[in-house]
Amino acid sequence: MASVFLKIDSLTKNFGSFTALRDISLEVFEGEFVCFLGPSGCGKTTLLRAIAGLDIQTQGRVEQAGQDISVLPPSERDFGIVFQSYALFPNLSVNKNVAYGLESRRSKREEVDQRVSELLALVDLADQGKKYPSQLSGGQQQRVALARALATSPGLLLLDEPLSALDAKVRAHLRQEIKRLQKRLAVTTIMVTHDQEEALTMADRIVVMNHGVIEQIGTPEQIYATPASAFVAEFIGTMNFVSALATGSGTFTHAGGSLDVSADGLKESGQVRLAIRPEDIYLSQGTDTPRLNQVVGEVTAAEYLGAFVRISLAPEGWESTLQVDASTDRAAALGIKVGAPAYVELPPEKILVYPEAV
Amino acid sequence: MAVTPSSLSAPVRPLKPKASADDHVMRLFILMIGLYLVIALALPLYAMFSKSVFDSEGAFVGLSNYLEYFRTPALVYSIQNSLFIGVITTVITVSVAFVLAYGFTRSRMPGKPIFKTITMIPILMPSLLPGIALIYLFGRQGVVKWMLFGHDVYGPIGIIISEVFFTLPHALIIIVTALSIADARLYEAATALRAGPVRIFFTVTLPGVRYGLISAAFVVFTLAVTDFGAPKVIGGSFNVLATDIYKQVIGQQNFQMGAVVSVVLLIPAALAFFVDRLVQKKQVALLSARAVALEPKPNKRFDMIMMVYAIIVSIFILGILGMCQFAALFKFFPYNLSFSLKNYQFDLMDGGGWDSYFNSIEMATYAAVFGTIIVFYGAYLVEKGKGLGVIRGAFQFLAMLPMAVPGLVLGLAYIFFFNAPSNPLNVLYHTMTILVISTIVHFYTVAHLTASTALKQMDAQFESVAASLKQPFYRTFLRVTVPVCTPAILDISIYLFVNAMTTVSAVVFLYSPHTTLASVAVLNMDDAGDIAPAAAMGMMIFYTAAGVKILHYLLSRGIEARTQAWRISSAN
Ligand SMILES: Nc1ncnc2c1ncn2[C@@H]1O[C@H](COP(=O)(O)OP(=O)(O)O)[C@@H](O)[C@H]1O
Numbered sequence: 023m024a025s026v027f028l029k030i031d032s033l034t035k036n037f038g039s040f041t042a043l044r045d046i047s048l049e050v051f052e053g054e055f056v057c058f059l060g061p062s063g064c065g066k067t068t069l070l071r072a073i074a075g076l077d078i079q080t081q082g083r084v085e086q087a088g089q090d091i092s093v094l095p096p097s098e099r100d101f102g103i104v105f106q107s108y109a110l111f112p113n114l115s116v117n118k119n120v121a122y123g124l125e126s127r128r129s130k131r132e133e134v135d136q137r138v139s140e141l142l143a144l145v146d147l148a149d150q151g152k153k154y155p156s157q158l159s160g161g162q163q164q165r166v167a168l169a170r171a172l173a174t175s176p177g178l179l180l181l182d183e184p185l186s187a188l189d190a191k192v193r194a195h196l197r198q199e200i201k202r203l204q205k206r207l208a209v210t211t212i213m214v215t216h217d218q219e220e221a222l223t224m225a226d227r228i229v230v231m232n233h234g235v236i237e238q239i240g241t242p243e244q245i246y247a248t249p250a251s252a253f254v255a256e257f258i259g260t261m262n263f264v265s266a267l268a269t270g271s272g273t274f275t276h277a278g279g280s281l282d283v284s285a286d287g288l289k290e291s292g293q294v295r296l297a298i299r300p301e302d303i304y305l306s307q308g309t310d311t312p313r314l315n316q317v318v319g320e321v322t323a324a325e326y327l328g329a330f331v332r333i334s335l336a337p338e339g340w341e342s343t344l345q346v347d348a349s350t351d352r353a354a355a356l357g358i359k360v361g362a363p364a365y366v367e368l369p370p371e372k373i374l375v376y377p378e379a380v
Numbered sequence: 381m382a383v384t385p386s387s388l389s390a391p392v393r394p395l396k397p398k399a400s401a402d403d404h405v406m407r408l409f410i411l412m413i414g415l416y417l418v419i420a421l422a423l424p425l426y427a428m429f430s431k432s433v434f435d436s437e438g439a440f441v442g443l444s445n446y447l448e449y450f451r452t453p454a455l456v457y458s459i460q461n462s463l464f465i466g467v468i469t470t471v472i473t474v475s476v477a478f479v480l481a482y483g484f485t486r487s488r489m490p491g492k493p494i495f496k497t498i499t500m501i502p503i504l505m506p507s508l509l510p511g512i513a514l515i516y517l518f519g520r521q522g523v524v525k526w527m528l529f530g531h532d533v534y535g536p537i538g539i540i541i542s543e544v545f546f547t548l549p550h551a552l553i554i555i556v557t558a559l560s561i562a563d564a565r566l567y568e569a570a571t572a573l574r575a576g577p578v579r580i581f582f583t584v585t586l587p588g589v590r591y592g593l594i595s596a597a598f599v600v601f602t603l604a605v606t607d608f609g610a611p612k613v614i615g616g617s618f619n620v621l622a623t624d625i626y627k628q629v630i631g632q633q634n635f636q637m638g639a640v641v642s643v644v645l646l647i648p649a650a651l652a653f654f655v656d657r658l659v660q661k662k663q664v665a666l667l668s669a670r671a672v673a674l675e676p677k678p679n680k681r682f683d684m685i686m687m688v689y690a691i692i693v694s695i696f697i698l699g700i701l702g703m704c705q706f707a708a709l710f711k712f713f714p715y716n717l718s719f720s721l722k723n724y725q726f727d728l729m730d731g732g733g734w735d736s737y738f739n740s741i742e743m744a745t746y747a748a749v750f751g752t753i754i755v756f757y758g759a760y761l762v763e764k765g766k767g768l769g770v771i772r773g774a775f776q777f778l779a780m781l782p783m784a785v786p787g788l789v790l791g792l793a794y795i796f797f798f799n800a801p802s803n804p805l806n807v808l809y810h811t812m813t814i815l816v817i818s819t820i821v822h823f824y825t826v827a828h829l830t831a832s833t834a835l836k837q838m839d840a841q842f843e844s845v846a847a848s849l850k851q852p853f854y855r856t857f858l859r860v861t862v863p864v865c866t867p868a869i870l871d872i873s874i875y876l877f878v879n880a881m882t883t884v885s886a887v888v889f890l891y892s893p894h895t896t897l898a899s900v901a902v903l904n905m906d907d908a909g910d911i912a913p914a915a916a917m918g919m920m921i922f923y924t925a926a927g928v929k930i931l932h933y934l935l936s937r938g939i940e941a942r943t944q945a946w947r948i949s950s951a952n
């Protein structure tokens with residue numbers, strides 16, 4: 023594993039009596055791409071601004087490349103930043119925007135020009151240098167902002183919702199573009215986003231935040247497969263939830279019956295929430311001899327999403343419908359249609375157990 | 381992790397950010413400009429307040445000056461007179477301006493740009509000038525004296541006509557703005573619900589502009605109550621607070637009583653100011669909603685009616701303007717109508733001669749140049765600086781304060797502060813410098829608000845980006861902030877120049893024989909009975925202000941053309 027590049031220790035940020043961040047600790051490794059993911063208002067931007075020194079934390083320590091930078095002003099830190107608005111200087115051409123951080127009394131004109139064309143080529147805008155920002159499309163502006171932030175070869179790249187002002191198609195393209203660039207330059211990067219898909223596709227590791235605290239830190243696979251809390255489970259992807267009561271030895275009873283769970287080291291007791299992803303539910307042939315965790319219900323909706331179908335099931339007695347994903351072929355083979363009953367099985371090893379929210 | 385007991389109980393001290401070199405420089409500058417506001421505004425006002433509780437020998441007498449004031453019926457009567465002028469002017473101006481603004485925004489009357497230009501003319505004239513025109517029109521030998529049916533123009537009638545003339549553009553600007561932010565979708569919805577035009581007017585139009593109307597009313601009221609020019613020229617024996625201050629100070633040398641009247645005059649002005657600020661906040665909230673601009677539909681009859689109305693208002697304004705010019709150009713209006721330039725031989729009259737005209741231009745240029753730098757840079761530091769929260773708050777307050785201080789009060793406060801023998805700054809007294817200093821402060825608020833608005837419209841992250849790129853703040857200020865804000869900066873400088881040319885109230889207490897100003901010359905020539913030369917000088921001020929305005933217009937057009945490549949809105 024690479025060495026720790028950025029270390030945040032017990033960071034807290036108050037705005038008056040409001041606590042926007044509470045006791046945040048995390049580490050970012052050299053060359054890593056980390057996403058801060060969470061709903062709007064959870065404190066992602068606040069944390070990013072604290073790391074940048076734009077609005078420093080009330081308490082806590084920030085260390086970059088082994089140096090304590092907790093109270094340093096932004097100008098004494100080492101980072102490049104791209105904002106959601108891009109904040110391109112409107113009266114300067116693309117060339118001048120990118121060169122903004124390069125021009126100082128000592129730098130040579132040709133060297134600056136050289137570096138600017140290098141950067142513009144890097145972001146695929148080699149022939150756009152003479153234009154003004156307002157003459158570019160949103161996606162192009164975004165890339166100019168990226169080139170400007172990378173111009174001084176900062177040790178840390180900070181991106182605050184860099185893609186959220188763009189339309190879906192451009193966004194998908196730029197995701198890959200940014201990721202490719204990041205890998206190529208191996209620059210340690212933190213990106214803030216509220217879009218889980220963005221985080222899942224781009225990040226090496228994701229920091230899931232909620233209400234000013236970290237809910238979970240992990241790779242996209244870890245976050246998706248083993249969400250550490252009901253919040254993470256609900257926020258990432260689609261998840262079915264069932265309120266249930268532990269009766270011991272892995273069996274839980276709920277309004278519509280009972281379910282067996284085989285999670286290792288199960289320690290929850292009393293009132294819990296069981297969770298399972300739609301794609302983990304197995305669409306089965308109906309049999310009269312009930313199998314383990316077999317559930318039957320009327321199909322209330324079937325949404326064709328290309329290769330698979332999302333089926334909504336309303337089992338008798340259940341508090342809410344169950345979302346089930348099945349391949350289109352299988353759903354057709356089993357004659358799934360709205361109004362007819364369908365049988366599903368909930369594999370015990372796929373059911374997650376969370377304490378009931380208080 | 382173990383939690384130590386102390387970290388639970390002891391209140392933790394927040395981290396203190398380390399200030400960068402930029403932060404230090406910016407703090408130094410904000411302290412400097414803040415110091416300017418303290419010396420040029422706060423301390424003089426303080427000196428005036430304290431003067432009002434001392435007697436002429438310098439002994440503390442508490443409120444006895446005030447008691448004396450309220451025991452003098454002639455003085456107290458002025459309060460009533462001032463309120464009377466204020467209220468009547470407000471009612472007339474706001475009504476006239478509302479109908480006109482309605483025509484400008486809701487009709488397709490022909491000639492709109494011409495009428496809009498004409499109705500802005502009064503801003504370019506000293507408030508003394510309409511009074512002079514009224515003397516020629518309705519005075520003892522007035523050309524259309526019959527129109528007053530035997531009433532005397534000297535007194536409330538003359539003052540009110542002058543004030544309506546003088547305040548009309550101010551009300552018009554506010555109400556037109558309020559009407560133009562109306563949301564077209566509301567009108568479409570109302571029409572779809574089959575509401576008639578009258579119903580729409582009362583349920584959609586009026587509620588939509590209520591804050592604009594309130595704001596306009598307070599601005600007009602304040603201007604009318606605190607104006608000194610009109611009552612001085614055409615008030616006759618009708619005394620108001622503003623003329624009382626002048627008479628107490630210049631006539632009777634009773635500075636203590638002048639201070640007392642000033643404090644009394646501050647009350648309505650300050651009150652109007654705070655109500656206006658309150659209302660403005662609500663108006664802004666209305667503005668921020670995303671509205672669709674209203675495009676008036678052609679309606680021949682309505683458009684004609686509105687045009688006729690605009691013509692009538694224009695005749696009123698051009699009549700007053702034209703009267704002054706005629707009077708200035710004839711040998712002895714209305715008796716000898718041969719053309720002559722003798723009224724322009726200012727050097728033969730009291731009031732400072734042509735020198736005062738050139739002094740005015742010099743003063744207005746200084747005020748525009750230095751005022752724009754101070755105001756814009758000050759607003760920038762308040763908006764973008766870090767730390768010194770308390771000082772920035774105080775700065776903001778001081779920047780808003782001049783709006784609530786009538787010019788005469790400011791001028792008198794300067795006498796008390798800068799003329800005090802113990803004050804080392806008294807070397808400034810009677811210099812051009814003090815005229816410039818007082819003028820910048822006098823018109824600080826509007827200029828500051830213009831700058832703040834422009835700065836707030838810029839992306840708040842420019843400075844963050846620049847800091848991350850390790851660029852000093854002044855580089856971004858000069859390369860980005862100033863170019864992007866150039867239109868606002870031009871507006872500020874023109875505003876300061878025009879007002880410096882036309883103002884008379886603050887400077888009337890501060891000029892010296894070497895620094896007479898054109899506006900003061902108008903006042904003094906009128907006082908001496910040289911009314912035609914006064915009109916001539918007043919028109920010189922008008923032409924100069926108008927010329928500068930035209931220059932501003934051309935310059936703005938040029939800049940617009942040169943920068944439109946990057947000023948067009950984002951092409952997303
Ligand atoms: N300058 C500020 N003053 C007061 N509250 C703030 C300030 N900045 C952010 N907040 C509050 O802190 C919380 C977190 O904000 P932010 O970090 O911007 O959220 P997000 O996760 O959407 O980026 C929000 O509730 C926001 O209202």
Ligand SMILES: [Mg+2]
Pocket residue numbers: 066067068183214
């Ligand atoms: Mg945010």
